[in-house]
Amino acid sequence: MSEPGPPAQMGGGRSAASPAASAMELEMSETLLGEGRAPAKVILVGEHAVVYGQPAIALPVPGLEARARVFAIAAGPTRLLAQFPSAESRPPLELDLLAAADDEPLAAAARAALRYAGRTERTPWRIELTSQVPSGRGLGSSAAVAAAVVRAVGAAAEQDWDAQTVADLALEGERRAHGRPSGIDNTVVAFGRPIRFQQGRAEPLVVGAPLCFLVADSGRRGATSELVARVREASEARPGTYAGWFARIGQLVDDAATAIARGNASRLGRLMDLDHLILQAMRVSTPELDALVAAARGAGARGAKLAGSGGGGAIIALVDADGAAAVRAALIGAGAVDLIQVDLSATGADADADRVSAAPGAPGGPA
Ligand code: PMV
Numbered sequence: 001m002s003e004p005g006p007p008a009q010m011g012g013g014r015s016a017a018s019p020a021a022s023a024m025e026l027e028m029s030e031t032l033l034g035e036g037r038a039p040a041k042v043i044l045v046g047e048h049a050v051v052y053g054q055p056a057i058a059l060p061v062p063g064l065e066a067r068a069r070v071f072a073i074a075a076g077p078t079r080l081l082a083q084f085p086s087a088e089s090r091p092p093l094e095l096d097l098l099a100a101a102d103d104e105p106l107a108a109a110a111r112a113a114l115r116y117a118g119r120t121e122r123t124p125w126r127i128e129l130t131s132q133v134p135s136g137r138g139l140g141s142s143a144a145v146a147a148a149v150v151r152a153v154g155a156a157a158e159q160d161w162d163a164q165t166v167a168d169l170a171l172e173g174e175r176r177a178h179g180r181p182s183g184i185d186n187t188v189v190a191f192g193r194p195i196r197f198q199q200g201r202a203e204p205l206v207v208g209a210p211l212c213f214l215v216a217d218s219g220r221r222g223a224t225s226e227l228v229a230r231v232r233e234a235s236e237a238r239p240g241t242y243a244g245w246f247a248r249i250g251q252l253v254d255d256a257a258t259a260i261a262r263g264n265a266s267r268l269g270r271l272m273d274l275d276h277l278i279l280q281a282m283r284v285s286t287p288e289l290d291a292l293v294a295a296a297r298g299a300g301a302r303g304a305k306l307a308g309s310g311g312g313g314a315i316i317a318l319v320d321a322d323g324a325a326a327v328r329a330a331l332i333g334a335g336a337v338d339l340i341q342v343d344l345s346a347t348g349a350d351a352d353a354d355r356v357s358a359a360p361g362a363p364g365g366p367a
Helices: 019-028 105-116 141-156 163-178 184-191 224-237 239-262 265-281 287-298 321-333
Strands: 032-045 056-072 079-083 093-096 125-131 195-198 201-204 211-217 303-307 314-319 338-344 351-357
Touching (some): 032 184, 032 211, 032 265, 056 141, 105 141, 125 141, 141 184, 163 224, 184 195, 211 287
Antiparallel strands (some): 032 056, 056 195, 211 338, 338 351
């Protein structure tokens, strides 16, 4: 990803600096104090039920990432400049951390990190953020940017924060972005490795044999907070039914963890299919997502399901390495606007992404 550097023109609340201060800032803009990165993520099984205390499995997507850098500036307050993926119409954001609203997700994450570091919003730092992670696709964009900012602030303060601390601080951003998140997104992007997550706790996933997944973007945006609220309302209207579905998803997740540890791809695929059936019953899937799931299965995927909150966003399919090309072609034929391949290695310590843009104009793809 090319480094855009400080945005030349940014709207919204930039305090007028004197020419002398601007010159000094420019001069000091090369003083890099710290840097932080965090990857995108995808939920393999367990979304929605994880909000109600059930386990879920999530994978990092390291080929797509958010990156934050902290520079020394002449005078406070701390400022945060963010640029989002070029294919998104979202304008760059410039925040003065003293003045930014309490419900601004990035400001909340940055403030939490500053305070944990023993600093305040008056610290003369400029935090520059760039992100390749498209939003509204179930790829954890809000968690990735929050975790990258937190890490960069920790590095600038010369503090060595472990993954759980980064996850906890990034959760302050996720709370503003999603209302009542389970915490899985900020946790997997902070750990940067495949995890089984339950009630705030992450365990590394044991991977018995390499597994290959394709994540296909339906091209429609989903709003996590709306979908989570919709499931909450429905579960309050039909508590018995939803409690049963959540518990069943929890069992599927534990069975999936066992299948992954044993390298049993056909079993994992069946479990993904079952999870999708329950998510359909919960009405969080869409015709576009169902079409992608059907296309993947029809082309030989071992299993497929929606990934993330639904209502748009992406699906994830488990494929045999030698059958991936056929599934890719079928997904593109069924309307996928972008494909990401995630390879899970047998050590369980890493996931690898090979991003293939399916169409011009796709998020992160050719303009
Ligand atoms: O951000 P998404 O779309 O991947 O969804 C997050 C997963 C949910 O379970 C739907 C919400 C949560 O907080 O866990």
